[in-house]
Amino acid sequence: xxxxxxxxxxxxxxxxxxxxxxxxxxxxxxxxxxxxxxxxxxxxxxxxxxxxxxxxxxxxxxxxxxxxxxxxxxxxxxxxxxxxxxxxxxxxxxxxxxxxxxxxxxxxxxxxxxxxxxxxxxxxxxxxxxxxxxxxxxxxxxxxxxxxxxxxxxxxxxxxxxxxxxxxxxxxxxxxxxxxxxxxxxxxxxxxxxxxxxxxxxxxxxxxxxxxxxxxxxxxxxxxxxxxxxxxxxxxxxxxxxxxxxxxxxxxxxxxxxxxxxxxxxxxxxxxxxxxxxxxxxxxxxxxxx
Amino acid sequence: xxxxxxxxxxxxxxxxxxxxxxxxxxxxxxxxxxxxxxxxxxxxxxxxxxxxxxxxxxxxxxxxxxxxxxxxxxxxxxx
Numbered sequence: 001x002x003x004x005x006x007x008x009x010x011x012x013x014x015x016x017x018x019x020x021x022x023x024x025x026x027x028x029x030x031x032x033x034x035x036x037x038x039x040x041x042x043x044x045x046x047x048x049x050x051x052x053x054x055x056x057x058x059x060x061x062x063x064x065x066x067x068x069x070x071x072x073x074x075x076x077x078x079x080x081x082x083x084x085x086x087x088x089x090x091x092x093x094x095x096x097x098x099x100x101x102x103x104x105x106x107x108x109x110x111x112x113x114x115x116x117x118x119x120x121x122x123x124x125x126x127x128x129x130x131x132x133x134x135x136x137x138x139x140x141x142x143x144x145x146x147x148x149x150x151x152x153x154x155x156x157x158x159x160x161x162x163x164x165x166x167x168x169x170x171x172x173x174x175x176x177x178x179x180x181x182x183x184x185x186x187x188x189x190x191x192x193x194x195x196x197x198x199x200x201x202x203x204x205x206x207x208x209x210x211x212x213x214x215x216x217x218x219x220x221x222x223x224x225x226x227x228x229x230x231x232x233x234x235x236x237x238x239x240x241x242x243x244x245x246x247x248x249x250x251x252x253x254x255x256x257x258x259x260x261x262x263x264x265x266x267x268x269x270x271x272x273x274x275x276x277x278x279x280x281x282x283x284x285x286x287x288x289x290x
Numbered sequence: 291x292x293x294x295x296x297x298x299x300x301x302x303x304x305x306x307x308x309x310x311x312x313x314x315x316x317x318x319x320x321x322x323x324x325x326x327x328x329x330x331x332x333x334x335x336x337x338x339x340x341x342x343x344x345x346x347x348x349x350x351x352x353x354x355x356x357x358x359x360x361x362x363x364x365x366x367x368x369x
Contacts, residue, residue: 038299045296048365052329052358150298204360209330210315218331219356222369229298 004272007265011258018254024088025247028240032182035237039179039230046230049223054197056219059212067161067220070194071170076113076135078160078169079103080192080228082176082235083123085144089239090246092177093122099187100175104133115169117156119143119232144236150229157225164193172224176231177238183245185238190231192224291323292363293339295350302350302368309340310364312357321359328359337366 057064083096100116100123107114116134118124124139126132143152163169172193178186190196208215293310295303310321313335321328332355339348355368 041300042298044301045298045367048294048296048358049367052356052365052367055329055358055360204327206327206329206360209319209328215329215331215356226298 004265004268007261007268011261011265014254014257014261018251018258021247021250021254025244025251028244028247032237032240032244035233035240036179036182039233039237042226042230042233046226049219049226050197053195053216053219053223055206056208056212056216057197059206059208065213065216065220067164067193068195068216070191074110074112074170076115076169076171077107078115078117078163078172079107079134080117080119080156080160080172080174080231081123082174082231083118083120084235084239085121087122088246089243092239092242093120093126095187096123096175096177097126099189100127101132103175103189108133112171117160119156120235143232149232150225153229153232154225156228157221160192160224161221174228174231176235179234179237179241182241185241190227192227195220195223291321291325293366294364295337295366295368297355297368303339303348305341307339307341307364308343311338311340312366313337313352314357321364324362325359327361328357330357331355332357332366332368 053068057068079100081096081100083093087093104114104116113135114133115136115138116127116132117138117140118127119140120143121139121141124137127134127137140152140156143149143156145152160169160172164172171191173189173191175187175189178188180186291307291310293303293305293307294301308323312319312321312330313333314330315333318335319330332352334353335351337350337352339350341348352366352368355366358365358367
């Protein structure tokens with residue numbers, strides 16, 4: 001049985017851990033609210049942009065640009081995957097790892113090569129150390145720098161478009177954790193090239209200025225940047241909400257442990273006092289009798 | 291007609307209007323309700339929104355983007 005000093009130490013350690021987890025929960029909560037606001041603001045933008053692209057696509061029924069419709073023979077697939085830079089966020093990174101492993105396997109089974117671009121260190125470290133089976137692996141470091149996310153998305157989009165135009169990859173998808181609510185997140189794989197767009201049934205004649213080609217040339221790279229930006233924001237919001245949840249659990253566990261240890265500690269202390277009293281009384285009795 | 295002006299960070303305008311003047315590639319363009327469907331690129335300039343005859347005009351400076359008009363609703367996607 002543990003002695004009093006050991007128990008006191010244990011209680012001290014748990015108390016300080018509890019302080020850390022409670023603080024992390026609060027920080028994650030604040031970050032989550034901020035990320036949540038950004039996600040909902042950019043979501044509408046992304047949806048409207050997609051709608052415009054769907055209308056443009058209708059005009060191009062026979063000669064859709066490659067950046068829009070993709071290539072017929074897919075020999076190489078590029079996956080852009082969003083994980084987190086930091087740990088302590090429950091199973092967030094584990095679920096992404098599992099999803100990516102399956103996706104890579106699926107693509108390789110079809111006979112195409114897979115190139116991975118990891119946004120966030122966690123996934124990169126995992127892929128580096130395990131045999132995930134991708135043909136190339138690349139890390140985009142420091143992507144989640146609060147004020148530069150859109151600039152970073154633009155740079156990443158430019159790189160992706162260049163790789164596509166150089167015919168190094170034929171198909172590009174993003175994998176990220178979609179933020180549905182503070183309690184619910186879902187991993188989603190979305191295709192960037194070819195672009196997933198809703199089908200437009202609007203048959204009205206549309207006037208284009210200057211012309212469809214030029215508008216598309218401006219919009220397509222922008223759309224890829226916006227989709228990447230949107231995925232990053234969704235991923236950040238999901239990460240923070242999962243972190244908040246797991247820190248809340250940790251704080252509760254710490255509370256429970258503290259409660260149990262305190263009861264044990266008090267019982268032990270009481271035993272010790274009783275024993276000492278018994279010793280003193282029996283000692284006194286022995287003197288009186290003597 | 292409905293007018294919605296969005297950039298990545300916020301919704302700059304969302305509401306009814308009777309006339310919108312915008313800086314299109316080919317020069318300034320005016321959109322009235324029930325205009326034919328339209329998609330146009332924007333150049334740097336000012337979008338002016340007339341909400342009602344007597345109301346003051348809302349002006350928004352833009353550096354570029356796209357305007358899409360269909361079904362009596364205009365959506366501006368700014369850069």
